[in-house]
Amino acid sequence: MTTIEPNRRSLLALAASGLVAPALLGGTTQAQQVLKEVHTLQPGEFTWHPERSPAGPVAVVASIPEQRVHVYRNGIRIGVSTCSTGKPGHGTPTGVFVVLQKDKNHRSSTYSGAPMPNMNRLTWDGIALHAGKLPGYPASHGCVRLPMEFSARLFSVTHLGTPVIISGSHSDPWELIHPGLVLGDYAANEFEGAVTKLQGKSHPSDWSEGTSAPITSLVASGGDRRITLIENGEEVAAADLTVNGDPRLGEHVFVLRGIDGAAQGLTWQGISHHADPGQPAAQEEALIARLSTGPAFVEAMKARMHPGMLLVVTDLPSRPDTRTGMDFVIMTEA
Numbered sequence: 001m002t003t004i005e006p007n008r009r010s011l012l013a014l015a016a017s018g019l020v021a022p023a024l025l026g027g028t029t030q031a032q033q034v035l036k037e038v039h040t041l042q043p044g045e046f047t048w049h050p051e052r053s054p055a056g057p058v059a060v061v062a063s064i065p066e067q068r069v070h071v072y073r074n075g076i077r078i079g080v081s082t083c084s085t086g087k088p089g090h091g092t093p094t095g096v097f098v099v100l101q102k103d104k105n106h107r108s109s110t111y112s113g114a115p116m117p118n119m120n121r122l123t124w125d126g127i128a129l130h131a132g133k134l135p136g137y138p139a140s141h142g143c144v145r146l147p148m149e150f151s152a153r154l155f156s157v158t159h160l161g162t163p164v165i166i167s168g169s170h171s172d173p174w175e176l177i178h179p180g181l182v183l184g185d186y187a188a189n190e191f192e193g194a195v196t197k198l199q200g201k202s203h204p205s206d207w208s209e210g211t212s213a214p215i216t217s218l219v220a221s222g223g224d225r226r227i228t229l230i231e232n233g234e235e236v237a238a239a240d241l242t243v244n245g246d247p248r249l250g251e252h253v254f255v256l257r258g259i260d261g262a263a264q265g266l267t268w269q270g271i272s273h274h275a276d277p278g279q280p281a282a283q284e285e286a287l288i289a290r291l292s293t294g295p296a297f298v299e300a301m302k303a304r305m306h307p308g309m310l311l312v313v314t315d316l317p318s319r320p321d322t323r324t325g326m327d328f329v330i331m332t333e334a
Helices: 148-155 190-198 284-289 295-304
Strands: 020-025 033-037 045-048 058-063 068-073 076-082 095-098 101-107 115-121 128-131 144-146 163-167 174-178 216-221 226-231 234-243 252-260 265-272 291-293 310-314
Touching: 045 148, 058 265, 068 148, 076 148, 095 310, 115 148, 128 148, 144 148, 163 252, 163 265, 174 252, 174 284, 216 295, 226 295, 234 295, 252 284, 265 284, 284 291
Parallel strands: 058 163, 128 144, 216 310
Antiparallel strands: 020 033, 020 045, 045 076, 058 068, 068 076, 095 163, 101 115, 115 128, 174 265, 216 226, 226 234, 234 291, 252 265, 252 310
């Protein structure tokens, strides 16, 4: 598959953690139960424990240095697999992506129809998660190769809009609750407004087959003080971003979960954790509260918000070289 050659390192270096669990030998051989720590998994081996979190939205973190893919559902890790990312000259781009297309029996249009089973497309230029050979080192043309059996299991739980972070390592997601809607004035009626706008909307993981509801993402850039609203990969609105306090933001990825009536706020799940440089001891709620924009943009966001909406906060400027055309954002650094 073709790839976009990254010219910067990932800003999403997350703290690595270990796990002791039964592992399965994937690939073309029959699965075999073994007991290992995640960092000792051999090429083609993986863990898969969906019973730890039987339902809920999924997030995926692929660590290039670890050559591992971590799968979370409802914030709980349900699987870890070995993988093979891009080889020298065909590096896998790092950053934040969403699943744009799913094809169980995909064949490459670039490499002579090579089979790429259980394909989750991340960019229209050719980066995807799919089954392939795992020699134990980066060997692909930019895609993230997975064991056949693991790729099938992953394919069964992802959906259009599933966030995928390709980065230096990983950290477990966490939950935060923020009062009212983000990016606007925190008026007393804001929570009621959030309830109204989310009423009847479901997470993409719960959409019925054939549903074509738009998938919404937000990119808040501290680098050029701009906020961008992306719908189905296309930019539909942009505005100035106001950052109160320290101008630095750090790198953060949040997924809107829904409404917490008891706490009177919106529930978000954080996927990548970097402390707010200006307030290193503060919770992420404080970071979100430091961001605001104009009423026209807030209204556009309200109209399109849904459970599963992605909010990316970054210090990078939102220049064209941090985006992949009609795809989602790639966050990298010099």
